[in-house]
Amino acid sequence: QKEVEQDPGPLSVPEGAIVSLNCTYSNSAFQYFMWYRQYSRKGPELLMYTYSSGNKEDGRFTAQVDKSSKYISLFIRDSQPSDSATYLCAMRHTGNQFYFGTGTSLTVIP
Amino acid sequence: GAVVSQHPSRVICKSGTSVKIECRSLDFQATTMFWYRQFPKQSLMLMATSNEGSKATYEQGVEKDKFLINHASLTLSTLTVTSAHPEDSSFYICSGSGGQAETQYFGPGTRLLVL
Numbered sequence: 001q002k003e004v005e006q007d008p009g010p011l012s013v014p015e016g017a018i019v020s021l022n023c024t025y026s027n028s029a030f031q032y033f034m035w036y037r038q039y040s041r042k043g044p045e046l047l048m049y050t051y052s053s054g055n056k057e058d059g060r061f062t063a064q065v066d067k068s069s070k071y072i073s074l075f076i077r078d079s080q081p082s083d084s085a086t087y088l089c090a091m092r093h094t095g096n097q098f099y100f101g102t103g104t105s106l107t108v109i110p
Numbered sequence: 111g112a113v114v115s116q117h118p119s120r121v122i123c124k125s126g127t128s129v130k131i132e133c134r135s136l137d138f139q140a141t142t143m144f145w146y147r148q149f150p151k152q153s154l155m156l157m158a159t160s161n162e163g164s165k166a167t168y169e170q171g172v173e174k175d176k177f178l179i180n181h182a183s184l185t186l187s188t189l190t191v192t193s194a195h196p197e198d199s200s201f202y203i204c205s206g207s208g209g210q211a212e213t214q215y216f217g218p219g220t221r222l223l224v225l
Contacts, residue, residue: 032212043203043216044154046111051212088154090214096142096207098214102153 003027006089006101015110019076023089023101026070030091030099033065035074038086038103047087048074079108112138114206116217123194124225131189131220133204139184140206144214145177148201160187184208194224 006023013019021035032051036044048063050056050072056063062075072091076083089101113136123129133143142161146154158174160166160181168174178190187206191198201221205214 034213036216041201041219041221043114043116043205043219046213046215049213092212096159098144098207100154 003099004089004091004101007104008102010105010107012107012109013079015079015081015108017079017108019079019083019106019108021074021076021087021089021104021106023072023091024070025072025091025099027093027099028067028070029093030067031094032092033063033072034090035061035063036088036090037083038088040085044088081108081110084108112136112206112215114140114204114215114217116204116220118220119218120221120223122223122225125195126193128190128192129194129222131191131202131204131222133187133189133206133217135185135206135208135215138206138215139208140187141184141208142206143181143187144205144207145179145187145189146203146205148203148219150201154203157189191222194222196224198222199224 004025035048038044053065053067060077064073084107086103086105088103092098115134117132145157157172158166158168166179181187203219205216207214
């Protein structure tokens with residue numbers, strides 16, 4: 001079983017839709033949770049970072065962590081064509097080893 | 111967020127030559143730097159992890175004599191692809207983590223094409 005599972009998609013939504021991206025994980029020791037956005041031929045860009053459980057909001061983006069279910073989500077409100085990218089979840093425990101999902105490809109159709 | 115730069119952004123070289131890629135953390139001290147490679151439409155593959163002043167730790171299957179990593183300072187790490195071959199053509203991305211940062215900040219990537 002992989003440490004982190006992420007549906008690769010592809011996911012296609014109309015402009016303005018609410019997008020929900022999810023990852024599940026198996027290691028209950030994970031404490032730090034991240035979402036990255038990667039455009040084609042670019043390095044990943046950190047979107048959201050959360051510690052432990054709870055919600056965090058930044059503009060149109062909301063990150064949720066449910067440690068009891070070992071489940072994290074990224075919601076994108078009022079999705080825009082510029083949100084079309086691959087979204088990677090990542091997490092780590094107290095060590096310096098990071099665990100990445102395989103990424104979900106998102107296309108927002110104008 | 112913290113900024114990581116990579117140089118060059120793209121490089122084309124002949125088979126058998128060596129190529130050096132630089133990764134710099136511009137506004138934070140990266141006690142740990144990571145090197146990844148990524149093939150088209152595939153996920154990131156971690157190649158190695160390096161802590162400043164220490165030898166890099168390579169992932170299984172990555173040849174340490176072929177992919178030389180140096181992390182001599184808190185702001186600079188280099189990856190040298192020695193005797194490059196066409197199968198080494200890929201997108202190489204570095205990232206840094208350190209100080210109060212509990213996360214990784216990625217560079218923009220270097221596209222390597224070996225002819």
